[in-house]
Amino acid sequence: xxxxxxxxxxxxxxxxxxxxxxxxxxxxxxxxxxxxxxxxxxxxxxxxxxxxxxxxxxxxxxxxxxxxxxxxxxxxxxxxxxxxxxxxxxxxxxxxxxxxxxxxxxxxxxxxxxxxxxxxxxxxxxxxxxxxxxxxxxxxxxxxxxxxxxxxxxxxxxxxxxxxxxxxxxxxxxxxxxxxxxxxxxxxxxxxxxxxxxxxxxxxxxxxxxxxxxxxxxxxxxxxxxxxxxxxxxxxxxxxxxxxxxxxxxxxxxxxxxxxxxxxxxxxxxxxxxxxxxxxxxxxxxxxxxxxxxxxxxxxxxxxxxxxxxxxxxxxxxxxxxxxxxxxxxxxxxxxxxxxxxxxxxxxxxx
Amino acid sequence: xxxxxxxxxxxxxxxxxxxxxxxxxxxxxxxxxxxxxxxxxxxxxxxxxxxxxxxxxxxxxxxxxxxxxxxxxxxxxxxxxxxxxxxxxxxxxxxxxxxxxxxxxxxxxxxxxxxxxxxxxxxxxxxxxxxxxxxxxxxxxxxxxxxxxxxxxxxxxxxxxxxxxxxxxxxxxxxxxxxxxxxxxxxxxxxxxxxxxxxxxxxxxxxxxxxxxxxxxxxxxxxxxxxxxxxxxxxxxxxxxxxxxxxxxxxxxxxxxxxxxxxxxxxxxxxxxxxxxxxxxxxxxxxxxxxxxxxxxxxxxxxxxxxxxxxxxxxxxxxxxxxxxxxxxxxxxxxxxxxxxxxxxxxxxxx
Numbered sequence: 001x002x003x004x005x006x007x008x009x010x011x012x013x014x015x016x017x018x019x020x021x022x023x024x025x026x027x028x029x030x031x032x033x034x035x036x037x038x039x040x041x042x043x044x045x046x047x048x049x050x051x052x053x054x055x056x057x058x059x060x061x062x063x064x065x066x067x068x069x070x071x072x073x074x075x076x077x078x079x080x081x082x083x084x085x086x087x088x089x090x091x092x093x094x095x096x097x098x099x100x101x102x103x104x105x106x107x108x109x110x111x112x113x114x115x116x117x118x119x120x121x122x123x124x125x126x127x128x129x130x131x132x133x134x135x136x137x138x139x140x141x142x143x144x145x146x147x148x149x150x151x152x153x154x155x156x157x158x159x160x161x162x163x164x165x166x167x168x169x170x171x172x173x174x175x176x177x178x179x180x181x182x183x184x185x186x187x188x189x190x191x192x193x194x195x196x197x198x199x200x201x202x203x204x205x206x207x208x209x210x211x212x213x214x215x216x217x218x219x220x221x222x223x224x225x226x227x228x229x230x231x232x233x234x235x236x237x238x239x240x241x242x243x244x245x246x247x248x249x250x251x252x253x254x255x256x257x258x259x260x261x262x263x264x265x266x267x268x269x270x271x272x273x274x275x276x277x278x279x280x281x282x283x284x285x286x287x288x289x290x291x292x293x294x295x296x297x298x299x300x301x302x303x304x305x306x307x308x309x310x311x312x313x314x315x316x317x318x319x320x321x322x323x324x325x326x327x328x329x330x331x332x333x334x335x336x337x338x339x340x341x342x343x344x345x346x347x348x349x350x351x
Numbered sequence: 352x353x354x355x356x357x358x359x360x361x362x363x364x365x366x367x368x369x370x371x372x373x374x375x376x377x378x379x380x381x382x383x384x385x386x387x388x389x390x391x392x393x394x395x396x397x398x399x400x401x402x403x404x405x406x407x408x409x410x411x412x413x414x415x416x417x418x419x420x421x422x423x424x425x426x427x428x429x430x431x432x433x434x435x436x437x438x439x440x441x442x443x444x445x446x447x448x449x450x451x452x453x454x455x456x457x458x459x460x461x462x463x464x465x466x467x468x469x470x471x472x473x474x475x476x477x478x479x480x481x482x483x484x485x486x487x488x489x490x491x492x493x494x495x496x497x498x499x500x501x502x503x504x505x506x507x508x509x510x511x512x513x514x515x516x517x518x519x520x521x522x523x524x525x526x527x528x529x530x531x532x533x534x535x536x537x538x539x540x541x542x543x544x545x546x547x548x549x550x551x552x553x554x555x556x557x558x559x560x561x562x563x564x565x566x567x568x569x570x571x572x573x574x575x576x577x578x579x580x581x582x583x584x585x586x587x588x589x590x591x592x593x594x595x596x597x598x599x600x601x602x603x604x605x606x607x608x609x610x611x612x613x614x615x616x617x618x619x620x621x622x623x624x625x626x627x628x629x630x631x632x633x634x635x636x637x638x639x640x641x642x643x644x645x646x647x648x649x650x651x652x653x654x655x656x657x658x659x660x661x662x663x664x665x666x667x668x669x670x671x672x673x674x675x676x677x678x679x680x681x682x683x684x685x686x687x688x689x690x691x692x693x694x695x696x697x698x699x700x701x702x
Contacts, residue, residue: 095591095592095593095616096593096616096617096618099593099596099616099617099618100618101616101617101618101641101642103642104617104618104640104641104642169644240446241446242446242447242450245450265446265447265450265452266447266450266452266455267447267450267451267452267455267651269646272639275639276635276636276639279635280635281635282633282635282638282645284627284630284631284632284633285627287633287645287648288623288626288627288647288648288649289455289648289649290452290455290648291452291454291455291646291647291648291649291651292646292648293520293644293645293646293647294633294638294644294645294646295620295642295643295644295645295646296639296642296644297638297639297640297641297642297643298639298640298642300618300642
């Protein structure tokens with residue numbers, strides 16, 4: 001038997017192939033029938049050839065779905081449970097998981113890649129995914145959610161948790177002044193996260209009308225379309241001559257980090273979650289002289305999932321609005337192409 | 352009239368010269384008669400020729416003393432008050448001061464250097480120092496302190512506030528595991544600060560018996576004499592296989608930052624206060640992958656002075672023990688030479 005799954009064959013060459021059925025390889029595995037997955041900005045790095053593609057492999061790391069089957073040592077889940085999967089698997093009881101850094105789980109890894117112990121993980125853009133350490137990894141909802149809630153639940157798999165982590169890393173709290181660099185799904189979720197945490201002022205840097213609109217709906221108080229020095233000048237003018245308490249860097253390029261550092265006030269903090277493929281640099285003398293802190297990295301989405309899930313379920317936040325398009329899984333190639341050309345912000349894939 | 356003051360003429364050439372009398376140049380100035388000053392590790396950068404010496408200039412930025420004279424707009428101080436001076440002057444009401452980053456005061460600067468507005472500030476190793484913005488800069492004691500308390504008060508001018516800032520920047524709190532890189536006066540004060548903040552485990556990296564001893568007295572639970580990979584391995588063994596929650600980098604070299612990054616756990620934070628003359632680098636991929644945060648810089652000592660002063664005055668902490676030697680001001684050249692050769696940890700200079 002086979003199932004359908006996206007396979008990245010080479011840069012620009014994403015296909016939906018027949019791949020082997022999922023199997024319960026370990027007693028702590030669960031098999032999840034994917035009801036919604038999506039394409040991540042970081043999926044595009046391989047698609048664009050920015051990062052190397054080492055032969056064809058299943059891809060995608062964001063998904064929600066229904067537990068189909070569980071291994072004998074899975075205790076918290078049973079077939080029929082609706083679950084949100086963080087983009088990275090985690091065992092839940094190693095030292096890093098206990099420290100709340102599930103993204104550094106000693107047995108962990110991203111779906112669609114290889115774990116730290118060398119096991120290949122299924123990509124999530126598929127009909128089924130085998131989830132190792134299902135108890136440590138998956139978070140179930142109390143009941144089967146309404147279909148309308150699926151996009152917001154899916155956002156908890158990565159982008160909302162990542163935007164939240166950017167805000168946490170930068171120390172956003174009640175009254176903070178915040179700048180968000182990047183208007184992709186993570187940047188927009190970072191706006192929402194900052195608003196949720198009580199920021200007084202949220203400046204979204206965006207040049208696209210649709211994204212500016214959603215940022216405002218999510219709580220941005222100001223929009224700055226300019227970039228570079230002009231952008232930083234505009235930020236400082238809005239904030240009365242100084243930078244922001246917290247800057248959320250949600251892109252990962254050299255330019256975006258420079259924008260972030262130019263927009264933070266002395267003593268402020270940059271929370272960075274943009275995957276640093278583009279070579280961002282941290283200039284020590286500049287950071288040191290102005291007491292600028294830097295924190296972030298790969299969001300431990302699993303840590304924040306219960307808290308954010310509660311807010312999604314009770315309607316406090318609606319991060320699923322970052323999904324502006326939907327494709328059947330078999331049209332994944334179109335979804336990649338449309339996201340790559342920025343025709344869409346973030347597409348849902350429906351197996 | 353003239354007063355006596357240290358003047359750095361060139362690398363290796365520190366002299367005590369006759370310099371002009373202090374003057375009240377602005378209505379917010381105060382003149383302080385210095386009763387104790389000292390030599391900072393960062394003073395040695397110029398002395399060693401690591402940083403350039405642009406002609407002879409007064410040097411030193413740590414001092415305590417008695418207010419001699421105040422300008423008409425000085426409101427909180429009067430002649431006869433005993434004061435602690437933070438190493439940097441700050442006006443107390445600019446945006447950065449209001450944000451608690453007095454080290455970035457828009458009019459500020461280090462004693463012995465030039466302010467951001469281009470004014471030359473007196474060096475502190477002298478009989479008298481003119482202090483601009485005296486209300487914003489100086490902190491007075493409630494009464495004339497006992498002579499025995501002077502070293503601890505003097506430590507609040509820089510090293511204790513800086514060690515404390517390292518601990519704060521790294522997020523040290525009750526139960527934290529902490530590594531301190533550097534066993535100079537700042538590193539030793541960082542040990543004391545971490546203990547004061549409730550750290551459960553404090554590993555001091557030190558190869559010198561006298562410093563190891565004082566670190567232990569200050570609250571270090573463990574000493575690691577090894578450096579580099581061996582040092583990091585020893586830290587991980589002590590902490591059960593992972594790095595520390597918080598690493599306090601109190602040196603400022605490439606090697607010390609590498610030691611810090613090798614000693615911190617995933618999700619942990621490095622607080623760095625070692626003046627980065629030695630070219631420390633922050634490797635973004637390593638930081639990102641393991642969610643390591645970096646914060647620190649030039650300590651806003653003024654911010655912490657009231658809180659730390661209270662603890663010194665009531666005997667809770669005794670950071671003055673980092674001073675292991677005392678020289679009359681006229682023997683400043685010996686003090687520099689002895690500190691440079693690590694014969695002494697930190698010398699007091701008595702005008």
